[in-house]
Amino acid sequence: MSITAHNVPGGGAAHNAKVMNRFALTKRLVGQLKHGEAVIGGIGNANFDLWASGQRPQNFYMLGSMGLTIPIAFGVAIAQPQRHVIALEGDGSLLMQLGCLATVAMRSPKNLTMVVWITASIKSPARSRPRALRPPIWWRWRAAPA
Amino acid sequence: MAASSQTDAPARAGWHEIVLDTLKSNNVKLVVYVPDRVFTPLIKAIHADPFFTTFVCTREEEAIGIVTGAWMGGMRAAVLMQTSGFATIPNALASLVVPSQIPALIFVSERGTLGEFNLGQAMVCKTMRPVLDSLGMETHTITRHDELAFIVDRSIKQAVATQAPVTFILSPLLTGGKVFAA
Numbered sequence: 001m002s003i004t005a006h007n008v009p010g011g012g013a014a015h016n017a018k019v020m021n022r023f024a025l026t027k028r029l030v031g032q033l034k035h036g037e038a039v040i041g042g043i044g045n046a047n048f049d050l051w052a053s054g055q056r057p058q059n060f061y062m063l064g065s066m067g068l069t070i071p072i073a074f075g076v077a078i079a080q081p082q083r084h085v086i087a088l089e090g091d092g093s094l095l096m097q098l099g100c101l102a103t104v105a106m107r108s109p110k111n112l113t114m115v116v117w118i119t120a121s122i123k124s125p126a127r128s129r130p131r132a133l134r135p136p137i138w139w140r141w142r143a144a145p146a
Numbered sequence: 147m148a149a150s151s152q153t154d155a156p157a158r159a160g161w162h163e164i165v166l167d168t169l170k171s172n173n174v175k176l177v178v179y180v181p182d183r184v185f186t187p188l189i190k191a192i193h194a195d196p197f198f199t200t201f202v203c204t205r206e207e208e209a210i211g212i213v214t215g216a217w218m219g220g221m222r223a224a225v226l227m228q229t230s231g232f233a234t235i236p237n238a239l240a241s242l243v244v245p246s247q248i249p250a251l252i253f254v255s256e257r258g259t260l261g262e263f264n265l266g267q268a269m270v271c272k273t274m275r276p277v278l279d280s281l282g283m284e285t286h287t288i289t290r291h292d293e294l295a296f297i298v299d300r301s302i303k304q305a306v307a308t309q310a311p312v313t314f315i316l317s318p319l320l321t322g323g324k325v326f327a328a
Binding site for chain 2: 040060064068080
């Protein structure tokens with residue numbers, strides 16, 4: 001995917017932008033990964049931004065199985081408890097598999113972070129001009145208090 | 147293999163004990179499932195065995211996603227579901243498991259045949275094998291107790307070696323199935 005001006009208001013260094021931008025946030029997140037963290041990108045814009053943030057062997061770009069980003073990330077987190085795993089998911093995708101949050105909550109893996117982009121738009125690939133983002137939900141599980 | 151009874155009859159392991167032992171001997175550590183009455187003895191036994199990580203999922207599709215992630219992380223994983231649950235996962239199989247070459251081990255408790263009363267179950271059962279065939283997925287319908295260990299053991303090894311999923315359809319002939327008052 002090419003990075004076009006409308007994807008990055010003010011250019012790639014727009015970290016001071018007042019309106020949050022999904023690509024800028026994704027790029028910042030990827031830039032902070034120093035320990036081989038696994039990142040699972042959801043179908044659509046979450047994937048496009050992850051790809052454009054620089055490809056890493058620990059990235060998985062989920063295509064087709066809309067809604068399964070968090071279950072896949074959860075599976076990786078179970079298999080590799082020492083590795084931190086991040087799921088980047090859109091709100092429309094998550095709505096297709098809301099039940100997975102109950103399953104994740106039941107296990108409360110400490111090494112799983114779920115990011116939900118609130119774009120309020122499911123028809124991601126067709127949009128020519130992205131909307132300003134609402135704040136993403138950063139959701140990291142911690143062990144339940146004893 | 148553990149004896150299934152304390153009687154004088156020749157000890158014969160139950161089908162669920164054979165499945166559990168075969169999963170274990172093949173180092174399949176993660177088992178996720180959607181509850182099913184026929185599979186209940188297997189699910190209970192897996193929960194009781196600390197070798198396994200096991201938990202319930204809200205949907206079969208979700209379980210497929212978890213099994214996929216686990217394999218990506220290097221862990222062998224199986225999923226247990228019922229026939230009607232299988233009908234909810236073709237997209238996940240066609241778009242994720244098959245193209246990503248995930249050796250998902252899928253156990254299906256077969257309903258819709260051999261005494262089914264529910265028309266919906268009978269209809270959905272007819273869709274299962276054509277879907278598996280059209281995806282080119284390895285599938286075994288297991289009806290015989292004496293073939294169970296061989297089929298499951300060899301097929302797990304093949305799935306891992308060839309990086310391809312396999313489906314085991316456990317027939318009522320093997321499990322007893324669900325019994326209804328006529």
